[in-house]
Amino acid sequence: MPMSKTWSCTQSHIVDPMS
Numbered sequence: 001m002p003m004s005k006t007w008s009c010t011q012s013h014i015v016d017p018m019s
């Protein structure tokens with residue numbers, strides 16, 4: 001998921017809790 005790595009730095013704890 002390359003796209004996840006883009007927002008992960010800012011929404012990692014909000015939109016990516018299961019990752």
